[in-house]
Amino acid sequence: MDLLPQLPLVDTFGRSHNNLRISVTDRCNIRCFYCMPAENVQFMDRVDLLTYEEIERFVRLTVPLGVNKLRLTGGEPLVRKDLAKLVAALSKIDGIEDIGLTTNGILLAEQAADLYAAGLRRLNVSLDALNAEKFKQITRREGYEKVLEGIEAAEKAGFQQIKINAVSLRGMTEDELVPFGHFARTTGHEVRFIEYMPLDADNAWEREKVLFAQEIIDIISAGIRPLVPVPNADPRAPAADYQFDDGIGRIGFIASISRPFCSQCNRFRITADGKLRNCLFSLEETDLRSLLRGEASDEVIQQAVRNSIHAKWEGHEINTARFIQPTRPMYSIGG
Ligand code: SAM
Ligand code: SF4
Numbered sequence: 001m002d003l004l005p006q007l008p009l010v011d012t013f014g015r016s017h018n019n020l021r022i023s024v025t026d027r028c029n030i031r032c033f034y035c036m037p038a039e040n041v042q043f044m045d046r047v048d049l050l051t052y053e054e055i056e057r058f059v060r061l062t063v064p065l066g067v068n069k070l071r072l073t074g075g076e077p078l079v080r081k082d083l084a085k086l087v088a089a090l091s092k093i094d095g096i097e098d099i100g101l102t103t104n105g106i107l108l109a110e111q112a113a114d115l116y117a118a119g120l121r122r123l124n125v126s127l128d129a130l131n132a133e134k135f136k137q138i139t140r141r142e143g144y145e146k147v148l149e150g151i152e153a154a155e156k157a158g159f160q161q162i163k164i165n166a167v168s169l170r171g172m173t174e175d176e177l178v179p180f181g182h183f184a185r186t187t188g189h190e191v192r193f194i195e196y197m198p199l200d201a202d203n204a205w206e207r208e209k210v211l212f213a214q215e216i217i218d219i220i221s222a223g224i225r226p227l228v229p230v231p232n233a234d235p236r237a238p239a240a241d242y243q244f245d246d247g248i249g250r251i252g253f254i255a256s257i258s259r260p261f262c263s264q265c266n267r268f269r270i271t272a273d274g275k276l277r278n279c280l281f282s283l284e285e286t287d288l289r290s291l292l293r294g295e296a297s298d299e300v301i302q303q304a305v306r307n308s309i310h311a312k313w314e315g316h317e318i319n320t321a322r323f324i325q326p327t328r329p330m331y332s333i334g335g
Contacts, residue, residue: 008066023334063095078107091119108150168211178223185249192252201329213255262315
């Protein structure tokens with residue numbers, strides 16, 4: 001007799017969770033002001049990071065629960081040694097259909113070919129500005145040319161699905177919008193604008209600093225030509241996808257503030273130090289590392305995942321007075 005399939009990860013709002021985001025480090029080689037503090041960053045001790053073997057075991061345990069999609073992130077995932085080895089191990093797991101990576105691109109030129117060979121196919125490269133000065137102002141570091149070299153190296157390595165993530169910031173990145181529109185049209189890479197979220201280490205987020213998706217649509221449409229919604233876009237995808245009305249060039253929006261997509265959420269995350277979070281904005285975590293390093297059986301670990309998903313709340317409350325910013329900033333959670 002076949003074994004009964006284990007229950008998928010469905011929460012109390014009926015959302016099932018197939019998408020696991022794995023942070024591999026909290027370290028980073030730049031210092032984006034909306035994510036990290038400028039100085040004196042307290043990084044995790046290396047011994048506290050999940051090993052690649054621990055990550056692999058954890059992923060294997062989540063597949064019977066319905067996980068088939070992974071994304072590696074950080075901190076900056078490419079600063080973790082031998083990341084391609086982890087990609088290779090994860091891409092061999094039966095049931096994992098899709099592995100993505102989000103990177104700032106600084107080390108991509110060196111690693112793109114190895115990552116592709118290891119089985120990675122989906123790449124998001126974060127780049128908030130198409131000019132070196134603005135890049136430096138946002139990231140507090142040099143590196144703009146390296147990111148462009150990284151994107152080029154990724155194209156050469158064979159990556160076809162490269163998306164550019166750009167955080168949109170009022171008073172800072174308006175001038176970047178039309179150049180990014182042209183960039184999307186000439187390169188064929190989708191540019192995804194992400195609304196600035198209250199996950200910065202400096203606690204300086206304010207609603208007034210968010211440049212909203214609709215404003216971006218209006219500016220790009222006026223500066224180039226109209227953006228229209230992509231027909232038949234996946235309703236479960238967090239990004240709202242648009243294209244220019246002549247069909248050339250795609251622009252996406254992760255509009256977490258102006259168009260929250262919590263009701264469609266299918267994601268959960270594990271931090272680099274092995275804490276399970278059922279939401280980017282969770283105030284509570286489940287300590288999986290102690291289970292993975294202790295005597296816990298596979299079933300106990302799987303039950304801990306189920307319990308965490310079961311406890312997931314309806315959605316972030318950024319647009320309400322009840323919102324409490326998590327103590328972990330983005331680089332420590334894994335974006
Ligand atoms: N270091 C990699 C990178 O920058 O792509 C991966 C980790 S980073 C935390 C993942 C994504 O989160 C990036 O696209 C980054 O721009 C975005 N991000 C970081 N802090 C954010 C914030 N406060 N609001 C919105 N997006 C943010
Ligand atoms: Fe580093 Fe990514 Fe955070 Fe920028 S957004 S500081 S690149 S982790």
